[in-house]
């Protein structure tokens with residue numbers, strides 16, 4: 116592996132690679148001079164310029180070891196920060212009665228150990244990141260007593276906000292008034308509120324917010340890669356200027372998927388990538404994951420620079436804090452995989468030209484009033500069947516072309532569809548738990564089974580604005596489930612390209628974008644460019660893109676920032692190109708001179 120150190124240093128303004136060393140690895144790998152020298156030299160060659168040393172992970176490394184490693188790395192020019200991983204260990208804290216790793220936070224022995232870890236971290240470091248175990252699902256007698264009559268999720272959130280302040284932030288800052296404390300969220304955004312993550316309070320409470328982008332291999336863990344982007348951008352909507360970088364790992368990833376996570380992180384605006392975790396063999400010369408990442412390093416830096424401080428544009432996708440998706444859990448990920456560019460928001464998108472409102476939006480008590488205003492403005496709105504069921508408002512349902520009973524419950528699997536009169540087949544079966552039941556909306560697409568044809572995508576157009584509805588069942592968690600990630604195959608991903616195209620065409624219209632391409636390509640347009648495409652597919656794909664002059668001005672060319680290849684519009688004004696499997700193509704926009 117060539118030495119990436121100088122390159123990494125020269126690109127620090129664009130992107131930084133960092134590594135996290137878990138507490139056990141601090142002792143095992145950095146406990147002696149030879150180990151420390153080896154780690155320092157491997158990290159240097161891999162372009163890593165910052166190291167996070169974990170002071171606690173159910174286990175305390177020797178303070179002297181932490182100090183020696185910190186000083187040696189600093190002397191060699193590394194930025195060094197601390198980490199705390201709030202898990203139970205042997206003789207360290209009381210484990211949560213349910214779930215692996217997590218703590219019972221009501222137990223005095225847990226509280227004592229976390230406060231001790233935070234004090235140690237503050238004493239040693241000016242910056243401390245808290246790994247994503249700041250949650251619990253303990254149902255012990257003590258927790259039950261402390262909960263009182265609160266719902267479990269609410270109890271956990273209030274408890275974690277209070278204890279994060281008393282046991283982590285305050286002790287760390289008392290030990291070191293200069294210390295900044297970072298909260299790192301996992302990637303499972305649709306389940307945060309159930310297990311103690313309070314996305315309203317914590318981003319204010321901590322100095323910085325970090326987002327997990329560890330989606331891993333979708334064929335192994337069934338999480339779609341777009342989830343990384345959505346999670347990071349949604350947390351950014353909550354944290355604002357206090358949003359920090361991204362964190363991912365190589366668990367259950369091929370080198371290809373590892374690199375995919377890096378691109379999703381950078382597209383989401385991350386300027387620092389923490390790689391989990393440090394092991395000598397992971398950074399050894401030629402180790403496949405790092406070799407793949409470094410092959411893309413300059414491109415990642417170029418992309419980070421191109422999107423830096425640019426606003427993403429797209430369909431505003433509303434997930435209020437603490438909202439559940441019911442049987443549409445994580446539905447945002449699938450829209451993203453269908454090439455619908457989403458702008459995640461945590462507040463109702465009151466001034467947008469295109470919005471996506473799934474079941475989650477019903478969590479907002481003001482939803483109906485907001486939606487009425489938005490429709491008045493003539494925005495295109497895509498609602499899911501799950502949301503229509505919750506609207507219970509005749510006037511709003513009528514705006515979508517529906518009556519009192521917007522859906523019919525069903526349990527059907529289909530891979531054949533009709534879009535208009537044309538037949539379309541998907542790559543696999545999609546599971547529908549509701550058929551749409553429009554009263555006057557136009558049926559854009561229907562699912563076709565052996566004995567039935569039922570609407571799955573409808574539109575009601577008024578003054579050029581589309582009010583769309585889609586049946587988008589993903590998965591549902593059992594009421595008392597302790598699961599956090601998607602964790603099972605979601606058949607919605609197989610929705611036929613023809614249906615996806617019909618949906619995308621309508622929601623992108625107000626953005627002045629016409630886009631013809633198959634599914635499994637992420638699309639990330641930024642104001643003023645670049646327009647970025649990322650293929651998640653296994654096949655090359657033909658992409659046709661047209662930009663309306665009223666929205667984009669007169670565009671004369673699109674240039675791929677990576678390859679410098681310049682695309683000219685064809686006679687109809689459209690840009691045509693082929694996207695290779697797994698390719699990332701950021702296209703900068705050249706406007707014609709007036």
Ligand SMILES: [Zn+2]
Nearest residue numbers: 219253255258
């Ligand atoms: Zn407990």
